[in-house]
Structure formats: structure tokens, C-alpha cells
Amino acid sequence: MGEQGNSTGGRGPAPVPASRQPVSDKVYRRRRQVAGVLILLIIAGLIAGGIFISGLLSSGSAPTSNAEPASTSSAKAKPAVKPGTPPAAVCDEAGIKVTATVDKPAYGPEEFPVLTLRVTNSGKSPCDINVGTSQMEFQITSGEDVIFNSMHCQLGATDLVKNLAPGASETANFVWKVKRSAPGCAKVAVEPGRSGGTYAFVAKLGKWSSEPVTFTLQ
CATH class of the missing domain: 2.60.40.10 (Immunoglobulins)
Incomplete structure (x- = not known):
């Protein structure tokens, strides 16, 4: 019976739960620093990913430096002469x-x-x-x-x-x-x-x- 009175009675203040214990300024600053670093890492990752995706898109659409420009002529290209084709006859x-x-x-x-x-x-x-x-x-x-x-x-x-x-x-x-x-x-x-x-x-x-x-x- 006496133990029960000690747990609920008014002889002293009730113990504070662990989740509600006050955080010191030093711990608070450390948590803010860690959060800031995490945010910077996330932003850096997003930027790097965006650059990589942009690079993939541009490499698929832009011509390389060795590519020939596209022809604007509507005329059909003549086929190349096949190897071994005899020369044209000479005027007699x-x-x-x-x-x-x-x-x-x-x-x-x-x-x-x-x-x-x-x-x-x-x-x-x-x-x-x-x-x-x-x-x-x-x-x-x-x-x-x-x-x-x-x-x-x-x-x-x-x-x-x-x-x-x-x-x-x-x-x-x-x-x-x-x-x-x-x-x-x-x-x-x-x-x-x-x-x-x-x-x-x-x-x-x-x-x-x-x-x-x-x-x-x-």
C-alpha cells in the first residue's frame, strides 16, 4: 500500500519522461549542422543527376563534330559506280x-x-x-x-x-x-x-x- 502511495502521492514531483527532457544548446547546434550537411548532399545529388540526364539528352540529339551536315537538296543522290564497271566506249x-x-x-x-x-x-x-x-x-x-x-x-x-x-x-x-x-x-x-x-x-x-x-x- 505504501509503495502505491509513493507513485501517485504528492510527496514530490513526478519524474519527467525521457522524450521531454530539455536539449542543451550544444546538442541543438550539432543537430542543425548535421541536418544542413544532409540537405547540401541531397541538393548536390539532385544537381549532379540533372546534369547527367541533360548530358544524355543532348548527346542523343546534337550531331558530333565529325558528322556531315544534312543535305537540303530534294534531288535523289546518284548511286556510286560499282567496282569492276567497264569504262565507257571510246569514239571510233x-x-x-x-x-x-x-x-x-x-x-x-x-x-x-x-x-x-x-x-x-x-x-x-x-x-x-x-x-x-x-x-x-x-x-x-x-x-x-x-x-x-x-x-x-x-x-x-x-x-x-x-x-x-x-x-x-x-x-x-x-x-x-x-x-x-x-x-x-x-x-x-x-x-x-x-x-x-x-x-x-x-x-x-x-x-x-x-x-x-x-x-x-x-
Whole structure:
């Protein structure tokens, strides 16, 4: 009975529970320091994690320094030539043929011959040929006498390179006014004779020339 009175009686103050014991200033400051250090560590970890994640995102989207810039062209790229592809065939100049023709075998007193130069690629490979007026030559002779040559008075000669496929041809026409010509376009007093005179026409294109074709003037 007496022990019970000691636990509940008023003889002295009741003992203070351990959780409510006052904390000294020294312990309080130490706890604040520990909490501050923990907060700094957490913040540092978050920052480091954010930088790492940002680095992963940027490395996935940004090109490296060795990457080629993206093409802005809409045209499709041509495939590369496969190894072992044989080279393109070379032009066979022996297959280039020049022919001369006239529109009529004989001409009346008021008619003018129409001379035609034709170049044909009779070879098996395409050829780049200069078919400009700088290479064309229409020449008319009577025996050994050169009656007319289109080069004598030519002005503004031009170059014109064309690719002639196998079997392809290019033609050029020239109307001869039945006049003589001389080198340097010098004046000529004597005119070609008609009255049944026979003439030969030869067409030339650069290094190539035709076989002569004959006609008469009435």
C-alpha cells in the first residue's frame, strides 16, 4: 500500500519522461549542422543527376563534330559506280562519215544548187563532233580550178559540239549563188560558166571530207 502511495502521492514531483527532457544548446547546434550537411548532399545529388540526364539528352540529339551536315537538296543522290564497271566506249573516228549531196543533177539558167553536207556516226560508240560553221566547208571545183569555197568569205564562224549516237546524223545546207570566190574574199571578175558546165561538189567537216558529187549548170 505504501509503495502505491509513493507513485501517485504528492510527496514530490513526478519524474519527467525521457522524450521531454530539455536539449542543451550544444546538442541543438550539432543537430542543425548535421541536418544542413544532409540537405547540401541531397541538393548536390539532385544537381549532379540533372546534369547527367541533360548530358544524355543532348548527346542523343546534337550531331558530333565529325558528322556531315544534312543535305537540303530534294534531288535523289546518284548511286556510286560499282567496282569492276567497264569504262565507257571510246569514239571510233573511223566511223565518222561525211557525204555531199545536191538537190538536183542539173540546173536551169535561173536555178541555184542546194548543197548538203551530212555527217553520220557509223561506228558503235557515241562521238562528240564539232558541227559548227567553223568546221564546215562547201567547195566547188571544175577540174583543178577551185571555183568556190565557203571559207573564203565566211564571217562569224561558230563552234557547235554535238554528241552523235551510233547511226545518228547531222546535216547542213548551203545555197550556191553561182558565184566565184577567192581566198581572203578578194573580188573576182569572172563568173562561173553555165551552158552545160560540169562541176564537182565536196563537203568537208574538220578533218573529214566527202567523195565528190557532180552536177551541171544550164
